[in-house]
Amino acid sequence: MDKSQSTGLLFEISHSGRRCHLLPECDVPTKTSSELLDKKYVSNAPTLLPEMAEIDIVRHYVNLSTKNMAIDCNFYPLGSCTMKYNPKRHERLGSIGGLSNVHPLQDDQTCQGMLEILWEMQNYLAEIAGLDGVSLQPAAGAQGELTALLVAAAYFRDKKEKRTKVLIPDSAHGTNPASAAIAGFDTITIKSNSRGRVDMEDLISKIDSQTAVFMITNPNTIGLFDEQIAQITELIHKAGGLVYLDGANMNAILGITRPGDFGADMMHYNVHKTFTGPHGAGGPGSGPIAVRKQLVPFLPAPLIAKTSQGFKLDYDRPKSIGRVRSFFGNVGILLRGYFYIRTLGPDGLKKVSENAVLNANYLLSLLKDSFDVPHGDRCMHEFVASARTLRKDKKISAMDIGKRLLDYGYHAPTVYFPLVVPEAMMMEPTETESKETLEHFAKTMIKIRDEDSDFLHTAPHTLDISRPDEVKAAKEPILRWKK
């Protein structure tokens, strides 16, 4: 079906004189801006926005939307991204006027219902983490990492200790080192061993009196729980450092083990992953952090406190690092996380992780005889397969397989991450997929493996476009439409 009538760029569809949103006549007698404002403030440049009728806008975007894959249409075994189902009740409840129309600077006594929800959420996240204090402020996981590292820096400054180094495994998400750099630390890379876990010898050789923080993702990005964790946290603590847990993989351990219990001192959540905020084609997310007692005074302000007069925003935090963003936090996503936790309860949360891990292991069992799985035949909530043999034997790459999956109506796995596995295909089915979906997906993977390699190099074949020229896009960047 040809959609090109309505999916040209807005600026190409624009028709001079068309209107969509009409404004009421001005009902006050006040003079106009051109009469009242000093000329130096008034724009002389035309505003070049598109001119559209409502139906043009709707057709444009509805037709554009059909060019996307999305959870509501497709299975997304996208490793590390926890693409679980987004419950519809969350969308309805999140847009109740009494929540969505609360202004961020309202006085506390006018928004007690909102504060109660967020106070509860603070407590739930502390409990699930096994840690003492929570800041809901960070807007995303990466900002949570940065916030926690700033908290760590303030903590050491307060103790008058000069510690400059953050140790990060080579299998970590790229945000870890990038956050450490902004927080003013030097980053030291720690090797992973052949089992994807922290190379203890390398770690021990790099711990010293300058070690501020060790950042670990556990379960790690290979999908394995690092059973050396108690030993690792003990080593770091002995050296006077702090352990940071990248909470990207919390979906594997809800109610089973808690970061605080295995020695982490700080962590961030990705509420949009673990507690299912819709990903919105790239955001918004929400990245609250939980920390151990001695770090609580340094958390960003405000936190929510419960007092005899009700809930209040507590700004009286003299040791706080300050704030990392304007206003309270990504409340819309936090609300969805709250709805999710309330829907599942303690038993349901644990079952989430049990079923996420069961699904991942089942998928692994269906694929392990047909693809390389370098790190064994058990995993937590995700695993990393590799196309290295296929690449060698048939010149079929992880990218080829990912692109061909799109033809079959599946989103590609995460490819080429983690960096420590060649031709990586990282798969995370999540608990909201059925056995039949996993079986059908596995069959499709195996079918693709046996397809003609030239055919795979040019996949996908049934989507709107195929293999965009990314080199050209980066070499001669065209970042906006121009007349």
Add this chain to the structure above:
Amino acid sequence: MAYLLNTPDDKKEMLKSIGVSSIDDLFSTIPESVRLKRPLNVPEALTEIELTRHVERLANANISADGAVCYLGGGSYDHFIPAVVDTVSSRSEFYTAYTPYQAEASQGSLQAFYEFQTMISQLTAMDISNSSLYEAGSGLAEAILMAMSVTGRMGKVLVAESVHPEYRLSFTTYLANLEPSVETVACPSGKMCLEDLAGKLDETVSCVIVQHPNFFGNLEEVEEISKLVHSKGALFIVTYDPISLGVLKKPGEYDADIAVAEGQCLGNPMIYGGPYLGLLSCKEAFVRKIPGRLVGQTVDRNGKRCWVLTLQTREQHIRREKATSNICTNQGLFALRASVYLAALGPKGLTETAELCFRKANFLMDLLCKIPGVKPKFNQQFFKEFTIELPCAAQPVINALVKDRILAGLCQGRWFKEMANVMTIAVTEKRTRSELENYAALFGAAVKAVQGKQ
């Protein structure tokens, strides 16, 4: 159990295929010593009916712009949101999609972001824009990091005291462990003092940050500031109100280097502070220093026009500690909403919205200043937000109006100790003349009552 699909029989078959006898066996790598031996201490599960009842009760405990009239501003505003914005953003294909790494499966969002980048550039008369940051406060932090990288200067960062206090605190926190310190330029008249700026500006300063209209609603001398800042080779970073650009000069017209804004006002609910979106635009020369996601146009293997995430070598997943920013997302869904909003308004709608805000704000200011003892705090020109001084403390007046279901404005004493009698009031195109007149009457009565108690 909600959202779980595996039946007992499914589980049995799956475990058999895996080769273990129980789900617990799958967790054997987690040492016993660190296992949680009790259920999580969170409330028991609720059904959808129960949850809805519970959430509605809590929502009803709030006084919001839903049933009250909202004059609060300071970066978040009660503008009207056309239905078409909600219709588009509630398309599952947009809101349940992932970051568009797989371009072939994401052309809808990628094209929408490219259109967003274009519209924000058009709106600001700037060369290029990214596909959004979190919100304005951390957006300014990103702009400062960018300015440091562009100029290579690690000296002071200068910021007007009239910039939103939460924005200032946000970027000051970001810079806490980096070399530059943040220095404030005084605003005794409610806008940046040019003499103070000239005195503090030198060749080590990377950038100067000004908000226009500023936190008090006042207009800044952006053209003069721009010239002064450029004379010392620093970058001029402005944070603006997108709606104001329907009337006011656009950042590109006064040669701003980087323009940052809070995009909430473009079709997004206030929802207690987020999610919002940060807008960032800049000069073309800085393209490889931009933080965050960028969408670029290219062609596919058949020569068909299409869009991809581009210049990713700036980004953390490639460059790790050397990345331009640690940011890993844009605010995709809210960039989409802002795009639909701007398309729905068009150039005329934006100008009319801005004009309504401006005239109604001026109307209310005049009404309030007829109340004995109430006067403008500053004699400056403003756009949709203005600051007045009361003959009494402002907070009790604000509190008194709550029972009339009016969220009356911001008491500046919250941020500036000496301003306990000062408040800032925002007026959007939604307000009617009768609402404004009613507000002024109730306001006058409240001032009188508070004075009577003093």
